[in-house]
Amino acid sequence: MNKTQTALRLKSEFNDLKRTSASVADETKFPLEKINKILSGKFTVNLLFEFLEVFSKTYPVDISDLIIEKKDTVNGILFYPRNKSKKNTRFFKRLNSKKRFSEYYEYRDTAKSHLSFFYPEWIAQTRHVKDSNPNNPDVIYNHGHFLHQLNLFVGPVNFYYEIKNKKYCIEMNTGDSSYISPYIKHSFTSRDKNQKAYIVAVTTGSNLKRNQKEIRKFGSSFLQKSFSDLKKSDNFIFSIIKKSLKNEFINEEKFKILLGKQLSKKIYENKSIENLTVKELLKISEILKIPVGELLGEDDKDNPVVNKFISKSNFDYFPSEQKKKFKIFRLASSNKYKDLKGFIIEVLSKSNKSFIQFSTNLYLINFSSQPVELKWIFDKKIYTKKIMPDDSIYIEPYVKFTFNKLNGNPMLYLVSCETCMDSKLLREMSVISEPLRFINDAKQWFDGK
Numbered sequence: 199m200n201k202t203q204t205a206l207r208l209k210s211e212f213n214d215l216k217r218t219s220a221s222v223a224d225e226t227k228f229p230l231e232k233i234n235k236i237l238s239g240k241f242t243v244n245l246l247f248e249f250l251e252v253f254s255k256t257y258p259v260d261i262s263d264l265i266i267e268k269k270d271t272v273n274g275i276l277f278y279p280r281n282k283s284k285k286n287t288r289f290f291k292r293l294n295s296k297k298r299f300s301e302y303y304e305y306r307d308t309a310k311s312h313l314s315f316f317y318p319e320w321i322a323q324t325r326h327v328k329d330s331n332p333n334n335p336d337v338i339y340n341h342g343h344f345l346h347q348l349n350l351f352v353g354p355v356n357f358y359y360e361i362k363n364k365k366y367c368i369e370m371n372t373g374d375s376s377y378i379s380p381y382i383k384h385s386f387t388s389r390d391k392n393q394k395a396y397i398v399a400v401t402t403g404s405n406l407k408r409n410q411k412e413i414r415k416f417g418s419s420f421l422q423k424s425f426s427d428l429k430k431s432d433n434f435i436f437s438i439i440k441k442s443l444k445n446e447f448i449n450e451e452k453f454k455i456l457l458g459k460q461l462s463k464k465i466y467e468n469k470s471i472e473n474l475t476v477k478e479l480l481k482i483s484e485i486l487k488i489p490v491g492e493l494l495g496e497d498d499k500d501n502p503v504v505n506k507f508i509s510k511s512n513f514d515y516f517p518s519e520q521k522k523k524f525k526i527f528r529l530a531s532s533n534k535y536k537d538l539k540g541f542i543i544e545v546l547s548k549s550n551k552s553f554i555q556f557s558t559n560l561y562l563i564n565f566s567s568q569p570v571e572l573k574w575i576f577d578k579k580i581y582t583k584k585i586m587p588d589d590s591i592y593i594e595p596y597v598k599f600t601f602n603k604l605n606g607n608p609m610l611y612l613v614s615c616e617t618c619m620d621s622k623l624l625r626e627m628s629v630i631s632e633p634l635r636f637i638n639d640a641k642q643w644f645d646g647k
């Protein structure tokens with residue numbers, strides 16, 4: 199547990215509830231010196247839980263909002279060695295065509311940090327097939343799952359999925375990739391007993407997972423109602439307008455008057471906002487009192503599964519055509535979840551001064567047979583680490599890093615996914631006069647008792 203942050207968090211809750219430690223002690227009958235000990239950050243976990251139980255019974259607070267975990271990274275990264283992966287190997291069995299259970303997958307965990315919602319797994323296909331028939335009785339599909347999934351294929355892997363009761367099989371090879379939407383049934387097998395065949399499946403939970411506590415508390419009717427207008431109209435913009443009008447006590451008639459004849463005609467006749475100017479969009483957002491970005495919902499054009507085959511000529515040099523330090527191959531992506539992105543990095547240089555920096559959560563695995571040197575900067579210090587084949591890493595946002603080859607050209611699979619800091623949150627923070635106080639404020643909100 200991060201005791202300093204937990205103490206600061208508790209202090210901020212006292213401030214938000216307009217209480218001092220003395221008034222909390224008075225109202226909870228919890229000894230003041232013990233409360234002050236907790237607020238100093240020098241407490242035992244038992245004492246904290248003893249207090250939180252009493253505190254949550256007295257005030258409308260959620261205990262799980264008040265505990266801040268310590269980061270599980272060291273100097274900005276979480277390194278997961280291949281032998282640790284190998285140690286947690288577990289085999290899963292599924293029925294075969296003879297209706298007997300036999301091995302299907304060999305699963306290994308790879309670098310997983312609780313700072314992100316990545317669940318990255320190394321999965322070898324131990325069920326072999328002789329064809330690419332999606333209805334092969336030896337192929338057992340799963341039921342689909344909540345997490346979005348981005349796969350890198352290594353070796354001769356058959357990828358199966360089912361959309362609207364139709365089954366598909368795609369023959370994949372090293373460097374190919376696929377994106378799978380939540381709850382799409384899928385499966386993987388190997389086409390060749392004698393070759394290594396595995397996938398690196400990075401599943402991730404998106405903003406739904408991040409916000410699941412609030413959604414779970416309100417329950418399924420809240421979730422259902424939030425989506426019902428969307429489903430009915432198939433028109434994102436009108437469902438947002440309808441919802442926002444209700445939240446503003448404005449009826450449609452009044453809305454049309456506020457828009458003015460011309461703009462109203464433009465929206466309601468075209469049933470679209472595609473031809474609107476930025477000025478017009480801003481006017482709508484002003485009337486509805488919602489950020490203009492909320493009006494820009496995109497159509498859901500992509501299939502629930504997106505496959506991409508690697509092409510040796512389809513890459514960009516990084517950092518530039520002149521400085522060829524890395525080849526960057528872009529992997530499968532979907533407009534269903536644009537924040538989930540995948541790349542292959544081929545390392546071309548032995549001494550590299552070009553650093554890579556993302557503002558997102560990053561997962562990396564060395565899927566080649568060559569070791570590579572990772573160099574990164576954290577708190578102005580430079581660190582290096584040798585990354586062996588099958589070693590994996592989680593990298594915190596804004597950490598600058600680079601790779602140097604040792605021999606051959608190592609290949610890394612990199613997956614990027616958003617943090618909580620989306621544009622809406624950034625805008626919210628930008629209007630606060632002292633945004634850093636949000637997590638560092640140790641003071642009471644007034645001087646006095």
Ligand SMILES: [Fe+2]
Nearest residue numbers: 343347384399
């Ligand atoms: Fe999956």
